[in-house]
Structure formats: C-alpha cells, structure tokens
Amino acid sequence: MRIALHIPCLVDQWMPEIGVSMLRVLERLGHQVSYNPEQTCCGLPPMDAGDRRSAIATAQRQLGVYGDADAIVSASASCAAMMRKEYPVLFAGTPSESAAMALSNRTHEFTHFLVGILGVTDVGARYEDTVIVQDGCKSRRCGCVAGESRQLLARVRGLKVVEAREEGCCGFGGPFSLTYPALSGAMGEARADILLHSGANTFVTNDPGCLMQLRGIMGRHAKPLRGVHIAEVLASV
Amino acid sequence: MSRKSEPADGREIIMARIREASKAAGLRAATPMPAYDGRNGLPEPHADRGGRISAFARRMEELRTSFVLCDTLQDAAEGMAALCERAKWRRLGVQSSPFVGDVLAGLPGGVERVTADKGKSALGACEAGIVECRAMDAQTGAVVVGAENGALEVSACAPTLVVFGRAHRLAGSLDEAIRVAGSPGGLTLFTGPSMTYGAERRPVASGHGPTSLVIYLILAEK
Amino acid sequence: MRNSSNADFEKAVADFQYDVASAQRHRDGLDRENWARTEARARFRDWGAARAAGAAIRDADLLHLERRLADFAARFESAGGRLHWAPSAGDAREALVRIAKEAGVRSCVRGLSSTLEEIGADEALGTSGVAVRHSQFGDMVNHLRGGRPSHMLHPAMHLSREEVGETLHAKMGSPTTSNPEEQVALVRKSLRESFLQADMGLAGASFLLAEEGKVALVEHEGNLRLIASMPRVFVVVAGIEKVTESVSDLPLLLQLVGASAGGTALPSGVSLIGPDTPRACGETAVMHLILVDNGRSLLLADTASAEALRCVKCGACADICPVYRMAGGRAYGSVLPGPIGAVLTRHLMPARGAQALPLATPLCGACGDVCPVGIDLHRALVSQRREMPPASRGWKVNAMLRLHERMMSSQARYNRGTRIVRILAVLADLTRKTSFNPLSDWMRHRTLPETPKKTFRGWWKSTAGATSSAARKDKA
Numbered sequence: 001m002r003i004a005l006h007i008p009c010l011v012d013q014w015m016p017e018i019g020v021s022m023l024r025v026l027e028r029l030g031h032q033v034s035y036n037p038e039q040t041c042c043g044l045p046p047m048d049a050g051d052r053r054s055a056i057a058t059a060q061r062q063l064g065v066y067g068d069a070d071a072i073v074s075a076s077a078s079c080a081a082m083m084r085k086e087y088p089v090l091f092a093g094t095p096s097e098s099a100a101m102a103l104s105n106r107t108h109e110f111t112h113f114l115v116g117i118l119g120v121t122d123v124g125a126r127y128e129d130t131v132i133v134q135d136g137c138k139s140r141r142c143g144c145v146a147g148e149s150r151q152l153l154a155r156v157r158g159l160k161v162v163e164a165r166e167e168g169c170c171g172f173g174g175p176f177s178l179t180y181p182a183l184s185g186a187m188g189e190a191r192a193d194i195l196l197h198s199g200a201n202t203f204v205t206n207d208p209g210c211l212m213q214l215r216g217i218m219g220r221h222a223k224p225l226r227g228v229h230i231a232e233v234l235a236s237v
Numbered sequence: 238m239s240r241k242s243e244p245a246d247g248r249e250i251i252m253a254r255i256r257e258a259s260k261a262a263g264l265r266a267a268t269p270m271p272a273y274d275g276r277n278g279l280p281e282p283h284a285d286r287g288g289r290i291s292a293f294a295r296r297m298e299e300l301r302t303s304f305v306l307c308d309t310l311q312d313a314a315e316g317m318a319a320l321c322e323r324a325k326w327r328r329l330g331v332q333s334s335p336f337v338g339d340v341l342a343g344l345p346g347g348v349e350r351v352t353a354d355k356g357k358s359a360l361g362a363c364e365a366g367i368v369e370c371r372a373m374d375a376q377t378g379a380v381v382v383g384a385e386n387g388a389l390e391v392s393a394c395a396p397t398l399v400v401f402g403r404a405h406r407l408a409g410s411l412d413e414a415i416r417v418a419g420s421p422g423g424l425t426l427f428t429g430p431s432m433t434y435g436a437e438r439r440p441v442a443s444g445h446g447p448t449s450l451v452i453y454l455i456l457a458e459k
Numbered sequence: 460m461r462n463s464s465n466a467d468f469e470k471a472v473a474d475f476q477y478d479v480a481s482a483q484r485h486r487d488g489l490d491r492e493n494w495a496r497t498e499a500r501a502r503f504r505d506w507g508a509a510r511a512a513g514a515a516i517r518d519a520d521l522l523h524l525e526r527r528l529a530d531f532a533a534r535f536e537s538a539g540g541r542l543h544w545a546p547s548a549g550d551a552r553e554a555l556v557r558i559a560k561e562a563g564v565r566s567c568v569r570g571l572s573s574t575l576e577e578i579g580a581d582e583a584l585g586t587s588g589v590a591v592r593h594s595q596f597g598d599m600v601n602h603l604r605g606g607r608p609s610h611m612l613h614p615a616m617h618l619s620r621e622e623v624g625e626t627l628h629a630k631m632g633s634p635t636t637s638n639p640e641e642q643v644a645l646v647r648k649s650l651r652e653s654f655l656q657a658d659m660g661l662a663g664a665s666f667l668l669a670e671e672g673k674v675a676l677v678e679h680e681g682n683l684r685l686i687a688s689m690p691r692v693f694v695v696v697a698g699i700e701k702v703t704e705s706v707s708d709l710p711l712l713l714q715l716v717g718a719s720a721g722g723t724a725l726p727s728g729v730s731l732i733g734p735d736t737p738r739a740c741g742e743t744a745v746m747h748l749i750l751v752d753n754g755r756s757l758l759l760a761d762t763a764s765a766e767a768l769r770c771v772k773c774g775a776c777a778d779i780c781p782v783y784r785m786a787g788g789r790a791y792g793s794v795l796p797g798p799i800g801a802v803l804t805r806h807l808m809p810a811r812g813a814q815a816l817p818l819a820t821p822l823c824g825a826c827g828d829v830c831p832v833g834i835d836l837h838r839a840l841v842s843q844r845r846e847m848p849p850a851s852r853g854w855k856v857n858a859m860l861r862l863h864e865r866m867m868s869s870q871a872r873y874n875r876g877t878r879i880v881r882i883l884a885v886l887a888d889l890t891r892k893t894s895f896n897p898l899s900d901w902m903r904h905r906t907l908p909e910t911p912k913k914t915f916r917g918w919w920k921s922t923a924g925a926t927s928s929a930a931r932k933d934k935a
Binding site: 246247248250251252254255256257258259261268269270271272277278279280281296333352353354356357358360361376377378379384385386387389390392393394410411412415420421422423424425426427428429430431432433434435436437438439441442443444445446447 | 484487488491492502503504505506508509511512514515516518522524525528529532543544545546550594596597600612613615616618619620622623624637639640642643644647650651654655671673678679680681682684685687688689699706707709710711713714715717718723724725726727728729730731732733735736737738739740750752756757759760833
Binding site for chain 3: 011012015037177
C-alpha cells in the first residue's frame with residue numbers, strides 16, 4: 001500500500017515530531033511512505049469560520065497533491081474529518097467534485113488507519129508512563145467510532161492507561177479560541193482540571209489542536225501533565 | 238392599507254413559500270428509513286399475556302402507580318368500593334360509560350357520582366376520577382384513555398385517577414396499544430402520575446394532573 | 460476591538476461563573492438529566508437505528524410539507540376546527556387577538572411554548588385586555604419574575620429554591636417556603652381555579668397529525684390537558700414544521716422524546732386532541748389552530764440547516780453542550796438557548812437573542828451526537844456561520860483568514876509565511892502583557908508552544924531530500 005502523509009500546518013510548523021513519529025510507525029510496519037511538501041492546508045480554519053469561498057480556494061490545492069497514493073494518513077482528527085466528511089459537500093456540483101470524492105475516500109485519521117484499515121493494534125511500541133486519552137472531538141466525524149486510540153495504547157508495553165470521570169471538549173475549536181479567548185480558555189481549564197485529577201502523568205491525543213490548547217493551558221499550572229500525540233507514544237520502542 | 242386576513246391569503250403565501258423552498262435547495266433526498274422492526278424502539282414485546290402482565294406490573298412499580306390485578310369485574314368493583322371507603326372519598330368524577338357504571342356498582346352509599354355534564358366546577362371539586370381505558374402498553378406502562386363520555390374532563394381534573402381496563406386490551410407495545418385503542422375522538426396516554434420539575438430542576442412527584450394513579454386490570458374478558 | 464455581541468456573550472459567561480453556587484447547581488441539574496438520558500437510551504434495542512428511523516420520519520415530513528399541511532388542514536377543518544395561516548409573527552398575533560375578541564375572552568391560561576414567545580403572544584393578549592396566566596411551573600415562576608428563560612423545557616432552572624420561594628411569596632402571596640414539593644403544591648392550588656374558570660386555553664403543539672387532523676400535546680405536569688379540556692376556547696399555536704404524517708409515527712417519536720427530554724420511557728402525559736374531540740362539560744367548545752411560518756420556509760431552503768426543522772424540542776443538545784454548561788442559558792439571550800437555538804433563533808426571532816450564537820461553539824459535535832432525530836447540528840452551525848456578516852467574526856479572525864489564505868496558496872508563500880510567523884511568535888511572547896499585542900487576550904490563558912528548530916518539511920528535506928524510505932534509512 002502506498003501511503004502519503006498529510007501533515008497539518010500546525011504539525012509542520014510547531015510539532016514536527018508528530019509527523020516524524022507517524023512516519024516511524026508506518027515504516028516499522030513495513031509500508032512505503034511518501035510526503036509531498038506542496039501540501040499546505042486542508043481548509044478547516046476558514047471553513048469553521050464560515051468563509052466558504054476561502055475554504056474552497058485553500059482546499060482546492062489539496063486535491064492534486066497526493067498523486068495516486070492508496071491512502072492518505074493524517075496526523076489530525078480535525079483535518080481528517082474535514083477531508084473525509086466536508087470535502088464531498090464542499091465540492092458537490094463543482095468541476096472538482098470527483099477529485100474531492102476520490103481524495104475523501106482515501107483519507108484516514110492516523111489511529112483509524114492503523115486499526116480500521118491495516119487491522120493492526122500492536123505496533124511494537126514501548127512507553128513507560130501512566131497516561132490518559134484526550135481524543136479530538138472531531139474523531140467521531142472521521143470514522144473513529146471504535147475506541148481506536150485505546151485499542152492501540154492497550155498494546156503498548158509498559159504503559160498504563162487511566163480514564164477520566166467523563167469525556168469532554170478541550171475548548172480549542174480553531175477560530176473559536178480567537179473569537180472567544182476567555183471562554184475557550186475557561187473550557188480548557190475545566191478540561192485540564194479533570195485530566196489533572198485523573199492520576200495520569202501525561203495526556204495523549206490524536207489531534208494537534210487539542211495538544212496545543214491543553215499544553216498551553218497546562219503550562220500555567222504548577223504541576224502540569226505532559227502532553228503528547230499518540231503517534232509519539234506508538235513510535236517509541 | 239387595512240388588511241382583512243382571509244385564511245386563503247395566508248395559506249397561499251405559506252404554501253407558495255414552501256414550494257419555492259423545496260425547489261431552491263431543501264432536502265433533495267430524505268434520510269432513508271433503516272430496516273427497523275415496527276415503529277418501536279424498545280426490545281421485543283411480550284407476545285403472551287402472562288409476560289405482558291408481569292412486564293406491566295414491573296412498569297407500574299417503577300412509575301409509582303398502584304396496580305391491582307382482578308380476576309373478574311365483580312372483584313374489581315369490590316376493590317373499588319374498598320378503596321373509596323379507605324380514602325374516605327365523598328365525591329367522584331365519573332366517565333358515563335356502562336363499564337364504569339358496573340365497576341362503581343358496589344360503592345358505599347352517600348358517595349356522589351359527578352358526570353362531566355354537571356359542569357367544570359362540580360368536577361373540579363371531586364376527590365378522585367374514575368375512567369376506563371381503551372388499551373394499555375406493557376412495555377412503557379402507558380394507559381390509553383379515550384375522550385368520550387366525559388373521560389377527557391374527568392381524567393384531566395382528578396387529583397387521584399382510577400383507571401379500569403381489561404387484560405385482553407393489554408398490548409405488547411405502544412404501537413399496538415394505539416391500534417387496539419381504535420380511533421376515538423381523542424386519546425390521552427397516562428404513563429405514571431403527573432410530575433413537575435420544580436425549583437433547581439428537581440423532579441417533584443405531583444403536578445396539575447393526577448398526583449396518584451391507580452390501575453385495575455381485570456383478567457376476565459366479560 | 461471585538462464585535463460587541465461576542466464580548467457580551469463572554470461577559471455573560473463570566474458573570475454566570477462568578478456566582479459559584481449557581482454555576483454548580485446548573486452543572487448538577489445537567490448531570491442528573493444526562494445520566495438519566497444515558498440510562499434511557501441504553502434501554503433501546505438499538506438507539507442508533509431508532510434515531511435514524513426518527514430522522515427518516517421527520518425528514519419525510521419536511522420533504523412533503525406542503526402535502527402534509529394540506530391533509531392536516533382538510534381533516535382539521537372538516538372536523539369543525541378553525542385554522543389560521545400566519546406567514547409572519549405579526550399575522551399570528553393578529554389572529555390570536557381576533558380570536559380572543561370575537562369570543563369575548565377576558566382570561567387565558569397558557570402552557571410553555573417557545574412558539575408563543577416567538578410570536579409575542581403575552582404582549583398581544585395583554586394589550587387586548589386579556590389576563591394571561593402561565594401554568595407550567597418553571598415558566599410561571601420566570602414569568603412572575605420577568606426574567607429570560609434558561610432552558611427550553613426548564614425555564615427557571617437558574618433559580619435557587621430560595622429564590623423560587625421568594626417569588627411565589629412576593630407575586631402570589633403564598634406562604635414562603637423553599638421546599639420544592641411545597642412550592643409545586645402551592646402553584647397547583649393557585650392555578651386550579653384558573654384552569655376551571657379561564658375563557659381561553661392557549662398552548663403550543665408537539666406534533667400536528669396530518670392524517671387524523673389532531674394535535675399532540677406532550678407534557679409532564681398535566682396542565683396542557685386541562686388547558687385543552689376546560690376553557691370554552693382552545694387555541695393552539697404551532698410552527699408549520701410540527702406536522703407529521705399520522706398517529707402511527709407517534710410511538711417511536713414519543714419514545715425518542717421520552718428518552719431525550721427527561722430520560723423516561725415516555726413523557727407522563729400525551730393527549731391527542733381534535734376539533735371534534737367529545738366535550739361533555741356543557742359549553743360548546745371551539746378549537747383554533749394558528750399555523751406559523753415566520754422564517755421556517757426560508758430555513759427549509761437551506762440544505763445544510765433545513766434538518767434543524769426536525770427538532771422535537773427535547774433539550775438534549777443544550778444539556779450536553781460544554782458551552783451551555785459554562786454559560787448558563789440566559790447568556791444566549793434567546794428563549795431557545797443552546798445549539799438548536801443557535802441555529803433557529805437567527806431565523807425565527809432575529810430581533811431577539813445574540814446574533815453571534817452560531818460562533819459561540821468550538822464545534823465539538825456532541826449536540827448532533829445526542830439528537831434523537833439525528834440533526835447534524837455541527838453542519839448546521841457551520842452553515843449558519845456562512846450566513847453571518849464577516850464583521851461578526853471580529854477583526855482578528857478576519858485578518859487571520861486573509862493572511863492564512865495567502866500563505867496557503869503556494870509552497871513559496873507558505874515557507875515565507877512560516878519564517879514570518881516564527882518572528883511574530885517571539886514578538887508576541889515579549890509583548891504578551893501589553894495592549895499592542897492583539898493576541899494578549901488569547902495568551903492570558905495559555906503559554907505559547909516552543910518553536911522547533913526545523914519544520915517537518917525541513918526535516919524531511921534534510922533526511923534525503925527524496926521521498927524514499929530506503930534513502931532515509933541510509934542517512935539515519
């Protein structure tokens with residue numbers, strides 16, 4: 001299977017280790033992985049903000065970037081949801097409709113790709129820590145409906161996974177955090193509080209947006225939790 | 238410009254707008270109906286009467302509804318008389334149907350029966366209301382009461398509502414219960430007594446409708 | 460400077476959180492209901508399939524709306540009902556006032572209904588000299604206080620039991636008590652005469668049954684049944700989207716509503732009332748129905764948001780929403796707070812309620828996940844954002860969007876942009892506490908991420924410059 005990486009702008013610029021980790025995991029599993037630096041952005045920020053024209057203009061560029069890869073694997077649940085669920089609607093009735101459908105059908109969020117497409121839960125990882133899962137809310141909109149993160153983490157040697165008393169949103173929401181910074185911050189605080197009381201040292205997420213938001217919020221706490229992307233845990237041996 | 242509102246006017250405006258909207262974009266293809274067994278979300282209804290009665294009894298307990306199983310109408314009438322005595326009721330709102338007449342046959346003397354035609358104030362002064370039900374649902378515990386012969390007003394006003402039904406009208410699902418009830422001029426489904434979300438959104442076990450609900454289920458078909 | 464209604468909303472949230480006890484009560488109320496809902500959904504054979512069936516039923520209703528309404532009208536009118544078609548809220552008010560005048564109505568008792576609020580029923584009747592009493596507990600208390608509702612089904616949930624007790628004492632003259640059971644008993648006693656004596660009963664409808672020409676009234680308290688059966692004039696005000704095909708659709712819809720509204724198997728009272736429902740109390744009774752459009756047909760034309768009209772008003776979306784949890788219902792400034800309110804208010808009641816509502820969400824999608832009729836609220840909210848004037852996003856977001864589009868339009872611009880962003884990040888950190896920094900709000904709550912030495916692109920380029928894994932292995 002020829003795999004092309006989708007590296008969200010946030011990962012490329014601020015958290016490249018996530019991309020490196022994804023690559024390591026996929027190669028360890030014996031796959032050919034490519035990356036085309038022509039990719040820029042999936043168009044989610046303008047889409048969420050309600051600027052449809054700008055979203056289409058940005059997303060348009062994505063359509064030709066992945067060549068004939070069999071699968072496009074994304075480091076972000078939010079971006080994967082955009083490409084899988086929104087592209088068909090965004091491009092419906094336009095000349096790019098079939099290209100958009102083709103792209104959307106081949107796009108997978110990272111954990112869903114491993115568990116749902118490759119059928120793999122044990123990637124040979126080792127990571128000594130006590131962690132808690134904080135998956136992006138958009139996971140449900142990109143096919144992650146079977147607890148893929150937890151299935152993968154359960155097979156990581158040396159890892160203990162604890163659960164929060166309830167699920168919840170980190171409050172990032174992209175443009176939302178700029179339009180309502182205090183509300184977004186307050187929601188992040190509320191979520192951080194639950195994670196801090198879970199008994200974990202580290203929170204693990206499949207979404208770079210959540211990672212950035214919660215790391216930022218934790219940074220203001222005396223005894224913060226570390227935050228990592230699930231790819232980093234799975235890459236560790 | 239003074240506008241004399243004719244129904245046809247407003248109707249045509251609204252219908253034209255809907256036609257426009259349906260053309261413009263709207264819902265092109267509606268969501269397909271999933272393969273779904275009947276119009277019932279709850280697990281398999283009981284087919285046999287015994288199973289239904291047990292299920293209904295369980296629901297009555299969960300709904301804080303008194304439930305009395307009687308072999309015959311005679312037993313039910315005796316039970317009703319005893320209940321009336323215990324509760325010291327003097328004035329009952331009653332549906333004016335032969336069946337209700339029969340179950341009230343054994344009432345102690347001096348108990349006034351107020352039918353709906355006596356007026357709202359008279360009904361409003363009653364301590365309890367007596368009606369028959371057209372069907373019941375064993376799954377949800379819903380009791381289906383019609384509107385005829387004053388049943389609507391009597392059941393609406395009653396602080397305690399006493400309902401009499403026959404076991405062969407106990408359905409296995411709400412869908413079936415509504416079909417068994419037939420199409421009278423009106424229906425009310427009572428599922429437990431009324432309740433109110435009071436201060437701080439706390440459930441309180443009473444409301445404007447019946448604070449207590451009593452169901453008599455008669456096994457005999459006649 | 461942020462758009463003022465965004466700032467208003469944030470201030471309302473801060474104010475709500477400031478009253479710590481109230482905010483805790485709010486969370487407790489939500490948690491209790493949500494827990495009951497989880498239990499109720501688990502009792503279904505297959506909740507997913509049940510809600511898909513509910514979605515299909517309501518979708519078909521909207522797809523065949525014209526036909527359904529025509530069928531309903533024919534049945535309702537041939538049974539002796541008086542139907543009034545109101546293209547606008549003003550038309551609905553006019554019809555209501557006319558009905559009251561023609562029947563010589565001086566007193567009215569009404570139920571809880573966002574449609575009645577939407578059309579301004581109270582004001583219209585009040586101006587005509589009709590005394591109106593609210594009968595649903597929370598609605599009545601809120602109305603006595605003159606405050607905005609905090610939930611579509613529980614309008615007074617923001618009040619403590621002490622506040623409720625004070626209100627009942629001050630406005631109804633009842634003995635002061637903060638015991639919820641006693642308070643309900645007091646209201647029951649007070650309303651009893653109103654039900655029996657009022658000239659007119661006024662209610663919204665949960666469903667309009669096209670085939671039977673009847674109205675379905677869904678309740679817990681039993682007040683709607685009294686409103687429908689006691690007064691000599693019964694008026695129902697219903698949005699056109701309320702129509703559903705027939706009573707055979709009701710069992711599933713009622714089970715979905717029961718589970719999603721109160722976590723029960725069924726709501727405790729459901730009445731099917733038509734113009735020819737037997738009335739035995741002596742007076743000749745007449746039933747009117749005012750059918751309201753007021754923007755619903757426009758919403759029908761918007762593919763992404765039309766499914767919001769499936770709504771069965773269960774309130775589950777508001778109760779699961781993390782923003783609603785933090786903000787409380789009154790911050791929304793609408794009689795329909797929460798996610799469904801954010802979509803509907805702009806169309807039905809644009810003059811009331813914060814226009815910014817569709818922006819006030821991180822789009823977590825929890826609302827759509829719990830909706831018993833499968834409304835994709837995420838998509839509807841994003842679609843509403845498209846409709847809003849760009850200025851409503853605030854200048855910062857708009858500036859970011861312009862820069863973002865430019866930067867993402869080519870690799871060269873992207874790389875240049877990356878370098879600029881890194882410089883700005885350093886500056887932002889240095890000026891975090893000053894007002895020069897447009898991100899100072901945002902940064903008050905967060906530390907900035909550290910700047911990595913290389914971007915992913917840079918790393919990829921330097922480990923081979925090629926896309927081959929083998930080549931990379933050689934270099935490593």
